[in-house]
Amino acid sequence: MKKLSLVLFILSLGLDVNGQIAPVKRDTTRRLGEVKVDATVKRKIENDMKMAVSVDEFLASSDNISFIKRGAYAWEPLLNNMSTERSTITIDGMHIFGACTDKMDPITSYVETNNLSSIDIKSGQEGNMHGATVAGSIDLKRRSTPFGLQQKVGGAYQTGFEFNNKQAFNLGNLFYSTDNFVADGSIAFRKAGNYYDGNNKEVLHSQYNKLNASLGLAYKTSPLSAIRVDAIFDRAKDVGFPALPMDLWLSRAIITSASYKQLFEEGLVKVWDTKVYFNAVEHYMDDTTRPENLVHMDMPGWSTTYGLVSKINLKKDRYSSEVQFNAYDNLSIAEMRMYPQDRSKQTMFAYSWPWVTTRFASIAMNNSWEISERSKVNLGGSLGWNYNYSKYVEFNWIFHPGASQKKNRWLPGLHASYELSLNQFDISLGTGFGHRAPSVSEAYGYYIYNSFDRYDYIGNPDLKNEISYEGNASVGFKTEKLSIAAKVNYFYINNYIIGRILSLGSPMNYQSVGVKGYTSLKYATLFNTAINVDYKILDNLHWKGVLTYARGKDDEGGNLPFIRPLSYQTSLHYGYKRLGLRTSLNGDFAQTNYSPAYGEDQTASYKIWNLSADYSFSLGKFKSVFQVGAENLLNEYYSTYADWGNIPRMGRNIFTSLKVNF
């Protein structure tokens, strides 16, 4: 049993020590599906409707993720209704920072579904293992094939076409696995034209074109240790952002890592996993496709990160623990060059990120004790050090004379929770406390144009740490057929960072109406709740429903922006032999608690009805699935509360896809 649990543990970490204990493996692989990995929510990359989803579409099916959408591509994920500054988003624990001042490139845009195995979403301070956070963490877990699979070579190929925006995609992945060598490779192409809204009107500048490739090689250095090198290359080209005044000409990212993993059969320490990584992102925007623009601008950005992440897992009897050390160094550069109408005249230049270095190191620990068969206590903490350096601090001095060029911050975090299972009920209660440092834009941003509220934003290097106090609770009820789970969380955030109108200076970008400076509100509060219901009506007929509600207020009782109104997702799945039928309805109620002060207007309610059918068959000896379906079947014209500039969303979209496993 002890051995079994060890293997389980190892499997859950993605590396399988096969060979000696092969017989146990098959057993545990099957069992793994049923085992809930501690406190993490691991999910297959698929949503209720589509088997060929984008990373964004997949995340959208999670009840604590919402999105700010600036177009059809690269949506900014909001966790617990908080923007990406407040969450840590990592790929296998690696920190990567986008190179776009306009947030065209959230980290989620640098991966593809066919190189991911799952996405770990942790809410609040539970997510501080990877670094200081307020909202929580999103870790994109890469696919890694175990050693010594019975099938030496395998893979999958997926292709499809979506009619609304003529998106064609081809995703392929291959693996090769022997007892001590594994290779994983994937490649993905997506190309889409402009989409059409519910009034069948073309939404200009909403096209995209993406290539993503990854390669991973692992070598078993001993029965209990292995090294692995990984690389992801991502290229997005000619991507339109209808809600922004410019598009993306080219964005490239290379994400590399080398890791060493050592397992221990005896003793307290079970796994030691260390990884060094390097990633570089380049991002070039383009406004030449927008002749209506008064000024031609070049806005390139670069972000380079080196890092180390090392963690050990400890386990003894009913105690288990995870200790993680993180360190990284990031350099973010963004330039802005404006061309006068008379091109022979001199150009105008400024840095929107004046060569900002961020160094971060943290040590984090999460402990859990199973007090009894029914109850468990989790206790964790982290201590981070954040250092910033602005090379051209004179830019920051224009608005903040004498602001510090170098800034050290200490970022503590703590969380505790108690879980109890009582018959059919699962109850948990938790609390947390944590600091976060301002982001590069919040601290050092310089005239970053925000096309949502049409203000130019100025950072403040001496902003105080944002301090979050949170409480959360959940109750679950489960029977053979029915499961209900309700979750609530509440954040009280001191020094909440947000842009406030400055009476100083005047805009630089001609579209903007004024200048806002990042300032700290005394506090802000955020409340999130979600109810999930699963019901097995028949063995082959399942119903699922999710209801979410959130409310965010500033220190004067005003509304915070980008808080999702009451929203729902409900779906029905019917399976008959090789045929699967799904239908779902999702929507938001009218946004009543909007924030005019932050550029929001009221957004009306909408509902979207989707339908799909899939059929599994064998193509020779290959298992295949074909799917056809329609999203927004009623061709509703709508935009959501978080659609930048109220751009309309996609109208009716018929999609098809074929997946072949070999």
Added chain:
Amino acid sequence: MKVSILIKTIGFYAALACVFLGSCTKGKTNYEAERGEVIEENNEFKEVSNVVTSAYTVSIEALNGVLYRGYNDIRVRIKNTQTNTPVEVSGLTFLPIKTTVMGEKSSCPNQYHFGYKSADKYFSGYTVFTSESGTEGSWALYINFTVGNQTFSLIKEVAVRQQTNKNLNMTVFRGKDDEQYVIALIAPRKPNVAENKLVAGIYKLNRMLDSAAKGPADQLQFSYSQVERYTLKLDPRMPEPSMGNHSSPNNRDLIQDKDGLYHGVVNYTMTGNWTLNFILLNPEGKVIRGTEVPKDFTPGVEGRKSELHLDILF
């Protein structure tokens, strides 16, 4: 065999990383060079001209070895022609005089009595040339110096060139009090996208005292004087239409300091064309010249300038 695969793999990734590291699609801006493109660094004093007599060699030095229209720091060195060693000079006066083709003579804001820097053995002062040499007239320097109790005089014609560094621009205007004024920028020579200390000299043309005086130097040396306790209100803006009358925060009006010059702060938010819009106030707070400019952001419209302004480019 397997180890070799491993080594190859690591090698492959190392190569990949190297290729990527050194190859961004577009190069980053070299910011230091960016600013240097327009303004060449000229903070070295070089000889402009010299006068050699049998006894003394008088060498006139300015930054970059050139005299420009506008403000110039000037050094004068006097050496023994025979021994080529500095001479003990007890006093030196310096007066530039412009002569037009019609033969009219005039001077410009100028330090008449140069100060002596004993450590480096030279005389230093300043001159604000109000025009370039050319059709408007030619400039000559009238220098007197005293060695022992003997006074030597010399006149040297010099070329005054156009100032290409717009940050050292100057303007001559008639105020509402019917006096003629000169405002010349002195610093920053090489501004940054930053808070810049802005220094200007403000001078006033004195009414002719006595037209029947003896030599030209006797009256022309008093032709201009520094104005005292005035205020120069500042409103910097980018005139380019697409910049929509863009301005910057935290600027400070220029007020007179102990050195007699006017000091203030200008913030440039980006490189390019800027206009320093001024309003000159006398010690009583009365407007001598200058108009308020619109403060609104008006994209697509060229910014309106004050009737008293200087254009800057960096």
